[in-house]
Amino acid sequence: MDLDDRKLKILSAIIGTYLSTGEPVGSRTISKYSGLNLSSATIRNEMSDLEEMGFILQPHTSAGRIPSDKGYRLYVDSIMQDKMRSIEALNDMVLEKADRLEEMLKHIAKSLAEKTEYPTVVAAPATKSNKVKFIQLSRIDRIHILAVVVVEGNIVRNKLIEVGDYLSDAELLKLNMLLNSSFCGLGADEITLELINSIKTQAGDYEGLVGKVIDEVGSAVCQSKEGVKIFTSGANNIFKYPELSEHDNAMKLISAFEEQQELNELVNELRDEKNEIQIYIGDEAPAMAIKDCSIVTATYSLGKGLTGTVGIIGPKRMDYENVVRALKALKIQLNSIFKMDNEE
Amino acid sequence: MDLDDRKLKILSAIIGTYLSTGEPVGSRTISKYSGLNLSSATIRNEMSDLEEMGFILQPHTSAGRIPSDKGYRLYVDSIMQDKMRSIEALNDMVLEKADRLEEMLKHIAKSLAEKTEYPTVVAAPATKSNKVKFIQLSRIDRIHILAVVVVEGNIVRNKLIEVGDYLSDAELLKLNMLLNSSFCGLGADEITLELINSIKTQAGDYEGLVGKVIDEVGSAVCQSKEGVKIFTSGANNIFKYPELSEHDNAMKLISAFEEQQELNELVNELRDEKNEIQIYIGDEAPAMAIKDCSIVTATYSLGKGLTGTVGIIGPKRMDYENVVRALKALKIQLNSIFKMDNEE
DNA sequence: AAGTAGCACTCGAATAAAGTGAGTGCTAAC
């Protein structure tokens, strides 16, 4: 059977209507409001074909049709682009330039959730090899040393370390110089066990302390995939969509958002090298918790392999057009922000 | 009318039964299982009295009785202590000693939520006047200065500041000395505008930079009540209690947990000077979102006026005994951890 | 051959009616 133009138009009308109502769509509705000037009977015949082809399905006999995953897929792949209506862009999404990356990401998650009315997930940038920019040990009091590690992208980490003996200023200075001269500019792949051992030896009495600092450097620098920080917002939006707020579904989703574990895996799975916007419908996404949802993700880049992921989770009947548009706009903003950071 | 011993026993039986079943309790149930050896008719008479006195109520005629807020109140105030069964204490709640306070608090919220199966809220310690312990500016690159501020309780904050001109090591050292000698040991009440102005003047060309640092010092030191960090966990537990997972309620609760705004106010409202465990039943707590819940809070102290709050939110029929016990145990643990911190 | 009107049919959802049973209050007897 052939998916001719008319069938496509009808399918588009069905999906469009279903997106906004969430109710199965009947032939009469399409006949009246699609502007195709066809009787409901004709529509019915076409619908019958579309169903046979697997693009739509009936929840039960004598109900209207709803899009199948395959139907949604066709929609986002081909139909959507054709009708990209001109809607005001997302430029009013204020991204105050936060000086801390984390705050900014949190803010992004929140803005996006408010704007789109869907739950959002933002994963912090991760890279296989962040480079160390700066290390500093400071004495806080007699027994506490504060280690501050800054890596590229100006991600700051600090760790309080207890020491047995008092360290003199001179000793601290020596350690600082040792650490900085050894590590600055190095990425995870360049920090070898050999190097670490050599430095520990050089540290002499302070091997323990230096060891702890190096641990921190390590975790700052290699941001292991699993450990990437993610920020979520708008989980409560699921209550706006009846099909998601049904008890079991809601529980799964809320749990996933709280635990973050599954989201983390999901986001990593979905980290896309091709740097484009991606749409996963239903089972296409590798996460049980959202198998009744769709997720749209964008990979943003802060340059030099520093990439993170932004995702919007919604019902399958989510407003793909606007979501995609919002993510595209966001991507541009993020890129420009990073450029600003660099130029200043 | 008199609340004699028998009435008390019956009330206790009603509440006990209701706590575990969540269903209205009938006279026959009490007659059979309470061990009082009274007929259902007698129980009915007593129940009628208890209802008149306001301790229990009927959802509708011909239903069993459920405890009223007043009944719960009496229960937690007097009945509960009498029957403190010996249940294994909460010593298996592992509190790995995290070196960062935040991680520890997060961990506490999580453990507690898992242990009790209720949502939990932990508010970071706040005090009107934390004292500054240490300030340090470091140059990260040509245009970025990292300011690290440590206050008592070893809370570390850092802020990245952009500067127009390159600062030499000597200048940085000078600023560091100026800041440390000026602020160390001071609390929020001692940092006056006069002092700030004087320092800014001394900073000369770097007034702007120093101003930003002072802002950070200010926010670190006075941890303004509203801004206290709170950690939540186990919000998904509400789905275990039908009366809370009903759509509207669930939405309110989940939103409250996500926004944190209302929780923050709540926790502040409930910060208790008397340092004891407190129970708020239903409307007793000043927060709309949890008006159908009870909340049990404990105030923990890390010494020197550094107090935080731990709260457990559950249905009114929550297991007060165990929750109170868990919080008491937690309190002891927290106190001892802090002592360890000090002695080391 | 493509489109349409018409009609019988389906089946979930909404509404109504009937039945069930846990629970009550009251009274009278022990």
Next chain:
DNA sequence: GTTAGCACTCACTTTATTCGAGTGCTACTT
């Protein structure tokens, strides 16, 4: 004071009924 007994209440369950949106099929029109 306690209890057995009984009539009564009322949410909940079950069953039956209706309703209507929507379908598939057939026959008629163009």
